[in-house]
Amino acid sequence: MTSAFTSQLSGRVAVITGASSGIGFATARLLAARGARVAVLARRRETLDRLVDEIRKAGGEAMALTVDVTDQASVDAAATAVEQSYGPASLVFNNAGVMLPGAIEENKMQEWEQQIDLNVNGVMRVISAFVPQLAKSASAGIASDLINTSSIAGQYIFPYFAVYSATKAYVSHLTRHMRVELGPKNIRVAMIEPGCVATELQGHVTFQGAKDWLANAAQNIDFLQPEDIAETVGFLVSLPKHVNLQQVVIMPTKQGS
Template sequence: MHHLANKVVVITGASSGIGAVSAKALAARGSKIVAAARGQEALDQLVADIEKAGGSAVARLTDVADATDMEALADFAVETYGRIDVLVNNAGLMLFSYWKDLALDDWNRMIDVNIRGYLNGVHAVLPLMLRQKSGHILNMGSVAGHQVGDDAGVYSATKFFVQAMTESMRKELGVHEGIRASTISPGVIDTGWADKVADPVGRQAAQELNRLAITSESVADAVVYALDQPDDVTVNDLIISPTRQNW
């Protein structure tokens, strides 16, 4: 039995990678998609693809690091579909550096997107979910939220934060309010990230690591599984990684 039909799902970081593939997979199961990202052309293409396949979707340019913009996204979803059943906090930024690099700008950018962005999403949708007495918040985590690489201290810290906030939400909102909270923790995924690493040495290392990566479709399958559960079942954390990844 499917539990996703007619659910209104807000997805951040929906213009590419895991977000875009998850949006299509959820739409194929009858969910109504509200896609958010910072690239209009990619969002327009996503909506067109979903509608061509017979699904329902709308999109809005959104900066997750801006709390007011996230509130406007929630308002847009309600104006369009009347409710919000699911938030997928997916927008994320992964920038590798060593502590000795003192990469303060990169650290702050990851904090803005990976932490403030998720908090802004929760802040935007939670009042409505509390009124509805139902809802599901899925925060995209990472295996980096379970163990730390020597060149990913701040990125891992942001993902440990995601694990902690989601567990706290599960204990408060799930137990007392019936609002579910889940994480998906992917390992190495081929989303094109390795080619975007600026440092040549770092890019070579990232490309080597990316050789064992799995696809965004595999993670989207996990997203669908976590969300396609009856109201009395919560998938707390689902780790999905390449078979040959040793961490």
């Protein structure tokens, strides 16, 4: 576990998508260590089971749910399972995503559609399934958080990342609008926009120009670690209930843009 077990988030029910690796994995460990009951969602059940086993051995409480966020029925079934087992979610870390950079001229429509379906439609499917639970928790007086994982790529220009960056710009602007709607209902809405993070997303990159860009960046920048983002999520959800830190840009010290 990333920290000693505490009761800081006792009573909170946390849902983490994209929990089988990287940022989602690290955040699940941290939230469980701070006392939240954690539901970890992803497609890779074997990895989720290992994560749940680790959390339980450290004294936490967790459940694994095999979920494909490109399938609304799958997400809805997970939402039902969470509420039946733990009660309504009061913390949703909407984190599943994919990064497949490439030159626009290559016209890789399948990769474009995959990024849009996961990074945009997947985010919306999770929102559709879990915002009603957040509303229930908030109406019961429980601190309630929806945190979306965006990227610094949603703000800045990077070669070969046009479609990925566009999906993340969508997530960032969506989050701003949702805060206007959900804030008056005592649901905090926030986004995290990380710079370069050392996760398996980079292993999905096949386009040579993007691989070269990332390799060069890794030679000059100490990338963020998933645990750095997890600590940020932990900070956001531990703020007093009336405080909503809406947007966090978290960058490696040496990364200028």
